[in-house]
Amino acid sequence: MFLRDRGPSSAVERSTTLRARDLTPATRVLLVLQKIAPKNRGLGRDMLDWLEDLRELESGPDPLGDYLTVLTYIMTVGDTPETDIATVFEQLGPLAKEAIVTTAETIEARGRAKGRAEGLAEGRAEVLLEQMTVKFGPLPASAIRRVRSAGQDQVRTWTARVLTAATLDETLA
Known part of the structure; x- marks a missing residue:
């Protein structure tokens, strides 16, 4: 199974197994992020292996929404600096860049609201x-x-x- 850890080569095996499954790009990306994103300080580096899968989000019915979902999840559970994540998403093109700006604005607004409360x-x-x-x-x-x-x-x-x-x-x- 993809999410079960089976030793030193498990990351490669999980990647291969996951990519072989008949999943939408968004599902595949979110499944891998559930495994690698929580509390990850080097997520930007780890995501470089998934650039092609992230690019495939553009082929879905709501690419901007998919990028926003991915970024919101990453910002919520990961410990990677936003600049590292932005570096990855800037390689994906204008729609991903738009998602970065939108996500940053949303997170900033939530932070202000929380601070006010x-x-x-x-x-x-x-x-x-x-x-x-x-x-x-x-x-x-x-x-x-x-x-x-x-x-x-x-x-x-x-x-x-x-x-x-x-x-x-x-x-x-």
């Missing part, structure tokens, strides 16, 4: 801590840690509860 959550926690300090006086370190490590929904619940609670314990119940 984390900042909002931290801000809510700090406001809650301020409200509790005003209402109950200096807070024990354990209460501060508990609020700062709580999820957004919990902080939201406590923020509403602090308005009517008589004690700190009642707020954090």
